[in-house]
Amino acid sequence: MLLYLKFNIIMKKTIFSIIALFTAAVAFQSCLKEDNVANPAVENVKFYTVDANGKFTEVTDLKAGTTYTIGVKTTADICTVWPGGDRITMKKKGTAIDSLDIDNNVLLTKSNCYSDYGLLNARGLTTSLNSTINGWVVAYKYPTAGTYSLTVLVTNHAYDSSNFKQVVFDAGKVTIK
Numbered sequence: 001m002l003l004y005l006k007f008n009i010i011m012k013k014t015i016f017s018i019i020a021l022f023t024a025a026v027a028f029q030s031c032l033k034e035d036n037v038a039n040p041a042v043e044n045v046k047f048y049t050v051d052a053n054g055k056f057t058e059v060t061d062l063k064a065g066t067t068y069t070i071g072v073k074t075t076a077d078i079c080t081v082w083p084g085g086d087r088i089t090m091k092k093k094g095t096a097i098d099s100l101d102i103d104n105n106v107l108l109t110k111s112n113c114y115s116d117y118g119l120l121n122a123r124g125l126t127t128s129l130n131s132t133i134n135g136w137v138v139a140y141k142y143p144t145a146g147t148y149s150l151t152v153l154v155t156n157h158a159y160d161s162s163n164f165k166q167v168v169f170d171a172g173k174v175t176i177k
Contacts (some may be wrong), residue, residue, distance in 0.1 A: 040076030040154040042169040047071075048133070057135055062176050067141040070125075071133045076154030076167075079136035080124035082114035083174070084148040114151035114168070124153060144175045150174045 048056040048069040058067060072079050090099040090107040099107040101120075109128035110122040116122035142148065150171040155164070 001053070008074050013056075038075075038156065039165045040074055040167050042076075042152055042154055042157045042167070042171075043073040043135075044153060045070065045072050045131075045150065045169075047174075048137075054132070054133055061144065064142050064145045064175065064176050067139055069133050069137050069139050071130070071134040071137050072127065072148075072154075073133070074152075074154050074166040075156075076136075077157045078155040079127045080153040080155075081116075081127055081136075081138050082112055082116075082124040082151040082153065083140050083142070084150060085114045085140070085142040087102075087111045087116065095103045114149065114153070124151075148174045148176065 006019070022123040043170060047059045047062060048071055049059050049066075050056055050069055056069065056071070062068065068081065070081050072081065088109040088111070090109050092099050101107055108116060108119055111119070111122040112124060113122070121148065125138045126136045129135075130155055150173070152169040152171055153165045153166065154169060157163075
């Protein structure tokens with residue numbers, strides 16, 4: 001009889017332990033599952049000047065040599081701005097001919113044009129969150145007058161999984177006077 005009671009107690013403890021471990025495993029697994037990740041959307045892209053008090057004023061008439069804050073309102077987790085104002089190619093020594101790599105891609109000294117995405121030394125501008133405009137911001141100064149292609153690259157989480165969502169948003173042409 002004593003042996004039967006010991007066996008009964010051991011079995012109950014074992015069953016309760018298995019149930020507790022199974023419940024914890026299911027709860028932990030459901031917490032780690034990512035929700036269905038939606039494609040990020042860009043609401044708008046605007047240019048601002050910032051005064052000494054930190055107040056943002058929207059600007060529509062842009063001038064070369066003036067530093068502007070580019071503001072992007074988006075649902076994305078990460079935002080990179082490609083203003084297209086800097087594109088410096090490497091030249092062959094003593095000539096005006098562009099240097100090329102082994103794949104016939106132009107060698108860049110510096111570029112923030114999205115058309116150069118993936119080439120060495122082509123980089124978008126890293127943004128930071130700003131609560132005043134409720135979006136991502138980056139400061140940039142267009143060096144010369146002209147028309148530039150402004151592109152925004154937005155990304156949602158799940159970076160190393162199949163749920164990785166990245167959208168290229170063409171913000172249009174920016175005319176600098």
